[in-house]
Amino acid sequence: MSVEGTSCEGIVIRSGSGHCQVAVGSEIWRCRVRGRLRQGPREAQTIVVAGDRVRVANVVGNASPGVGGGEGVVEEVLPRRNRISRLAARRSGGRVEQVLMANLDQLVVVQSVRDPEPQTGFVDRLLAAALRFNVRGAVALNKIDLCRDADDRERELAHFGYYRCLGHEVVVASMATGEGLPELGALLAGQVTLLLGASGVGKSSLLNVLYPGLGLRVNDVSDGTGLGRHTTTHTELHPVPGGGFIADSPGLRGFDPWDIAPGDIRAYFPDLETAALDCRFRGCLHRGERECGVKDAVARGSVPVWRHEAYLGLLRDLEERERTAGYRK
Ligand SMILES: Nc1nc2c(ncn2[C@@H]2O[C@H](COP(=O)(O)OP(=O)(O)O)[C@@H](O)[C@H]2O)c(=O)[nH]1
Ligand SMILES: [Mg+2]
Ligand SMILES: [Zn+2]
Structure with a gap:
């Protein structure tokens, strides 16, 4: 598979700073990430991540038998079908996607x-x-x-x-x-x-x-x-x-979702969305508004209290985040 001058497709199985391991067929290649890919606004922890499909070029004459593959360079990250991201607070204070x-x-x-x-x-x-x-x-x-x-x-x-x-x-x-x-x-x-x-x-x-x-x-x-x-x-x-x-994955203490606006969380709680058809106001956030279908559903028991509270907790956190200076998508 490691043919000189050609590149092949692989899956990133592990990514660290500037390096990653890529499964190419049954081999594991240790790869550097081409400098060009590391430039620009994207953060290191976002450029090449586990699960990424990448094109890698072999570095000739550099096989490392310990890993059973060789060394390569990630030349291209193929478009992602989806991802799971959270907000990562950086020491520098800025907020970035992880x-x-x-x-x-x-x-x-x-x-x-x-x-x-x-x-x-x-x-x-x-x-x-x-x-x-x-x-x-x-x-x-x-x-x-x-x-x-x-x-x-x-x-x-x-x-x-x-x-x-x-x-x-x-x-x-x-x-x-x-x-x-x-x-x-x-x-x-x-x-x-x-x-x-x-x-x-x-x-x-x-x-x-x-x-x-x-x-x-x-x-x-x-x-x-x-x-x-x-x-x-x-x-x-x-x-x-x-x-x-x-x-x-490493244990998560909390999870601050990336790229969900407070007003949009409702769409990701499908059970509340159904109950919300009975809300008087279309923009109802279900936290004490008049004639709220979700409040009624909770009172009836068709939506559990804890589920509503989970929603309210996330809403509060996201609103708090929006108030924090420096937050950018
Ligand atoms: N009683 C009990 N202990 C478990 C069970 N699964 C894991 N543990 C223990 O929980 C601890 C943490 O497990 P670990 O797999 O390292 O958790 P991780 O951090 O989620 O990967 C270890 O001491 C395990 O022995 C289980 O089903 N029952
Ligand atoms: Mg573990
Ligand atoms: Zn409502």
Whole structure:
């Protein structure tokens, strides 16, 4: 595949500053990014990201047997089908887009029943971001073995079951008991998937039991805060046996969606959109306006209170962000 003078197409499986690893066929190439691509307004963490399809040229006479490929140069990043991005605050104060991954088939948001506890609104804003960027969203609830009793379990299943009504696949799993692993395996098979969730929810553990060859590092939740420490530092794609890629990612403490205006979030909460047909005002933001269909739906119980609160939380955050000086798209 490494023919002198030609270039080939590959998939970026890992990207760092100025360098990346590209899967070209069955080889892994270590590549530099052509200087020309690094110029201009785009930030380094946005130019070449995991999942990008790129054209790479081989650097002749530089095969590095350790990686099983060679060295190359990324000459071109092919247009992205979609992406998952968040707002990254820079030390310099400016605000920029951070693309976590490009060209995904699906985003799977991972939560754990506890250790750490689910963060209110986290799944909701990630699914909203997925919808915004045309990515299919699914949910995995891990550590179901840590439910205190049958009632606790019932509550968790009911809560997460709501996402099924919204059309998302929901997998309830436990690395400890093996529950749900076949379903998770089926969800990932043949797909290009990004796993996102807080540190310590069990992303790497789940992947290790599903794909024993991966050997991902697993955190100990041992720092006393109930939050695991970060051990995965980059989004990294791993080939899934039988086709597809799975990306394990560093734990996210929060998620500030990129490029959603406060007034537009409504479009990414489809259940609220339906209820909003009954709002008196077309521009109703469902936070106390008169004759609000969403408020009525919450009172009736057809939209859960927590779902409305997740929406309001995101709305508040995005409005706060708009007020902050220096925010630019
Ligand atoms: N009880 C229980 N513990 C789990 C489960 N899955 C993972 N863990 C533990 O949770 C901790 C964090 O797991 P890790 O895979 O590193 O989480 P990540 O940060 O999301 O990749 C480790 O100590 C795992 O052993 C599970 O299903 N049940
Ligand atoms: Mg991990
Ligand atoms: Zn309303």
